[in-house]
Amino acid sequence: MKKKTPPAPPPPESSWKAGLFIGGIFIGGIAAGVAILVAWALWPQKSYTPLPAPAVFSLAKAEPYAMPDETTVFAHYAGSQSCRECHADQFIKWQDSHHGLAERNPDPKLDDAGFVPTRSFQHGTQTTEVRKAGSSYELIALGFGDKITPYRVERVIGHDPLRQFLADGGNGRLQAMEACLDPNKNEWFNVYGNEDRKPGEWGHWTGRGMVWNQMCATCHNTRLRKNYDAKTDGYRTTMAEMSVSCESCHGPMKPHNTWQHAHPGAKGDPTLTKWTRDQHIENCAGCHSRRGEVTGDFVPGDSFWDHYHLTITDQTDTFYPDGQIRDEDYEFSSFFSSRMHNAGVRCMDCHDMHSMKTILPGNQLCMRCHTPGGFPNAPPIMPEAHSFHQSSSTGNQCVNCHMPQTVYMQRHPRHDHGFTIPDPLLTKQFNVPNACNKCHTDKTTDWALEATQKWWGPKMDRKTRTRATLIAQARQGDETARSGLVDLLSSDEIPHWKASATLLLDRWIDQPAVQTAVTAQLQHAHPLVRESAIRTLEPMLQSGTIRSAIEPLLNDPVRGVRVSAAWALRESLNLDSAAGQDLQHMLDLNADQPSGQMQLAQFEFARRNLDSATRHMETAIRWDPNSPPFHHDLAMMYSTTGQTTLAIAKLRDAIKLAPNHAEYHYELGLALSETGDMPAVIQALQEATRLDPGLSRAWYNLGLAKNGQGDIPGALDALQRGELANPRDPGIPYARATLLARQNRIPEAIAALDRSLSISPGYGEALQLRAALTRR
Numbered sequence: 001m002k003k004k005t006p007p008a009p010p011p012p013e014s015s016w017k018a019g020l021f022i023g024g025i026f027i028g029g030i031a032a033g034v035a036i037l038v039a040w041a042l043w044p045q046k047s048y049t050p051l052p053a054p055a056v057f058s059l060a061k062a063e064p065y066a067m068p069d070e071t072t073v074f075a076h077y078a079g080s081q082s083c084r085e086c087h088a089d090q091f092i093k094w095q096d097s098h099h100g101l102a103e104r105n106p107d108p109k110l111d112d113a114g115f116v117p118t119r120s121f122q123h124g125t126q127t128t129e130v131r132k133a134g135s136s137y138e139l140i141a142l143g144f145g146d147k148i149t150p151y152r153v154e155r156v157i158g159h160d161p162l163r164q165f166l167a168d169g170g171n172g173r174l175q176a177m178e179a180c181l182d183p184n185k186n187e188w189f190n191v192y193g194n195e196d197r198k199p200g201e202w203g204h205w206t207g208r209g210m211v212w213n214q215m216c217a218t219c220h221n222t223r224l225r226k227n228y229d230a231k232t233d234g235y236r237t238t239m240a241e242m243s244v245s246c247e248s249c250h251g252p253m254k255p256h257n258t259w260q261h262a263h264p265g266a267k268g269d270p271t272l273t274k275w276t277r278d279q280h281i282e283n284c285a286g287c288h289s290r291r292g293e294v295t296g297d298f299v300p301g302d303s304f305w306d307h308y309h310l311t312i313t314d315q316t317d318t319f320y321p322d323g324q325i326r327d328e329d330y331e332f333s334s335f336f337s338s339r340m341h342n343a344g345v346r347c348m349d350c351h352d353m354h355s356m357k358t359i360l361p362g363n364q365l366c367m368r369c370h371t372p373g374g375f376p377n378a379p380p381i382m383p384e385a386h387s388f389h390q391s392s393s394t395g396n397q398c399v400n401c402h403m404p405q406t407v408y409m410q411r412h413p414r415h416d417h418g419f420t421i422p423d424p425l426l427t428k429q430f431n432v433p434n435a436c437n438k439c440h441t442d443k444t445t446d447w448a449l450e451a452t453q454k455w456w457g458p459k460m461d462r463k464t465r466t467r468a469t470l471i472a473q474a475r476q477g478d479e480t481a482r483s484g485l486v487d488l489l490s491s492d493e494i495p496h497w498k499a500s501a502t503l504l505l506d507r508w509i510d511q512p513a514v515q516t517a518v519t520a521q522l523q524h525a526h527p528l529v530r531e532s533a534i535r536t537l538e539p540m541l542q543s544g545t546i547r548s549a550i551e552p553l554l555n556d557p558v559r560g561v562r563v564s565a566a567w568a569l570r571e572s573l574n575l576d577s578a579a580g581q582d583l584q585h586m587l588d589l590n591a592d593q594p595s596g597q598m599q600l601a602q603f604e605f606a607r608r609n610l611d612s613a614t615r616h617m618e619t620a621i622r623w624d625p626n627s628p629p630f631h632h633d634l635a636m637m638y639s640t641t642g643q644t645t646l647a648i649a650k651l652r653d654a655i656k657l658a659p660n661h662a663e664y665h666y667e668l669g670l671a672l673s674e675t676g677d678m679p680a681v682i683q684a685l686q687e688a689t690r691l692d693p694g695l696s697r698a699w700y701n702l703g704l705a706k707n708g709q710g711d712i713p714g715a716l717d718a719l720q721r722g723e724l725a726n727p728r729d730p731g732i733p734y735a736r737a738t739l740l741a742r743q744n745r746i747p748e749a750i751a752a753l754d755r756s757l758s759i760s761p762g763y764g765e766a767l768q769l770r771a772a773l774t775r776r
Helices: 070-074 088-095 108-115 246-250 254-262 277-285 332-336 362-367 383-387 398-402 424-430 435-439 445-460 463-475 481-491 495-508 512-523 527-540 544-555 559-568 578-589 594-606 610-623 628-640 644-657 662-673 678-691 696-708 712-725 731-742 746-759 764-775
Strands: 024-030 034-039 119-123 126-133 136-142 148-152 155-157 163-170 173-182 187-190 291-293 308-310 405-408 412-415
Touching: 108 126, 108 136, 119 173, 119 187, 126 187, 136 163, 136 173, 148 163, 277 332, 308 332, 308 559, 332 495, 362 398, 398 435, 424 435, 424 445, 424 463, 435 445, 463 481, 463 495, 481 495, 481 512, 495 512, 495 527, 512 527, 512 544, 527 544, 527 559, 544 559, 544 578, 559 578, 578 594, 594 610, 594 628, 610 628, 628 644, 628 662, 644 662, 662 678, 662 696, 678 696, 696 712, 696 731, 712 731, 731 746, 731 764, 746 764
Parallel strands: none
Antiparallel strands: 024 034, 119 126, 126 136, 136 148, 155 163, 163 173, 173 187, 291 308, 405 412
């Protein structure tokens, strides 16, 4: 990527704001009767006229992120062995821990048992063989070129409960193979179960989704530099030390090492800095979270929010509505959403910082705080009275109810760190899992619901249930969630949930009250909330007030917020500013993945560099041909450049991959209107409304299309349904009024206009038409 051309945090789906127009109905003139002209504006113009360069607003001077030279950086690292002399006890705890064995070279003491004797195992339609060949270990598997080939094990990542093996992928790549070893059972399995992934797929072990340099290396090693070269599409990855070493958490310690040897036994080492409890947890968070990279160079002691964009509970199903982990979300986000974190609990309160094991077994760990005189404000709990289970039963273990496990990678059970409360009612209403039925698999949800109501009664109707219900309703587009989410912005004290509510209000951001509430979050003390407010307000940037509110955040003290503001304002961003350079750095850093190429495409498109935008989008598709949003976004770009035939083809590709995505059918209908094939337009729009009856734009355009074909009853019915789907849009009843007026159904037309004006009293066209009709 050229220095002057970059994008931002990868959304789970396309964040494309397509330049599609819903269609406008306006008065062509009023003479002896009422002349109504229906204007179709369903698709961008065939020819693209470059817009003048947008005005660039000025920025105060700020320091952009500059990646320090790796030779200089690595010289400040002493290596874990240098710690052993003075910190023998800590070293012993660490060396056999998950951190100490996070990544290593093959070792006969650890690996012979898995590879000797030669054996094979079946997964899906494939068979993989493992063997020792001389002093090397090999996996004979379906790989590059769709051929079964022996691949030598270059490194091993992970230790217990599973180990994954790295093979040479060429051009500096290492690839994480899907064949894994369960060392406890000495059993081989496929990390994807029986998905039967094949070469050519993004997620196959030979694909970009399994490139160690991008997907694994940072968190399995110390101070890693990915060093991706976009020109060669290769890597020159380096690191300070293999595995999660002492200095992964303590930072570069060569100065400390040198000072201690020069002043043996002396106190007051000037090279050491005492960290806050938040700095400690943010050291953990960089790897124990699902997040997007901003700099690629976190240093212990830095702020997490300067280096990452955290994934939280939002419109997607990445987390359940109550915050429980659903996808592979790791620990920090759910912990950050918890009352525990909000009360001041941190990782080291429960985990030994060197072995990573819990510092006490079972309920003893929780009782350190939840006893009279324990942690301030922690409610005292008597486990048996609280759990209604016998002391010896698994149901009396705190973690089994409040930290239920989910198995990832087929063999890796992980505790949810949200400390959620099991609620079978949420299971019944929204399919949110509850710990009761996770254990009592032979019982029904109603059985669990009856038990919780009997034991805890009205206490179950708590704030967490209300919040989860609002989130679930918002995801479904339920209008009743809006006011509750706005209230949540002022009532919930946990930043994670304020940020979630802010993101979930995006579907109502055109409403003044919602805009006001979300805009206020730009001033929130926590950077996550400010970032979320920027994302939600981005579609409203045409409002000078919103733009003026976001612009100051280009100089926010937190880099993650600055980059989010830069992305929102990318169209007119000064790329030489600190925020502009930070954004470009982030985009370059993520350019080795299809999602990064999609962001680059969106950035270039916003900057009017259409050829470059199209090339990036084509690259994203070449790297991951099975991702529908990539085909969709390329269709939007083709349409903008007047390449309607290519746009339609790409939308059909997206629909092939995601046939139940209503928006794609809707946009196909808009594209087809350019060809004049109205039956095909109607078919596509009808499919969109079938898949999503709440898609008001599809109903609106379907009404216009049917009117164009002379089907007036069908047109009126579609517009009526559009009004039901979106009762806040004054344009839909106005469109219905024009059709009714044309049919000389004047009282009905006036009633429809009154409906439009009740939503938007200053709607000029509706006022004009109503005046004309009442004069008749």
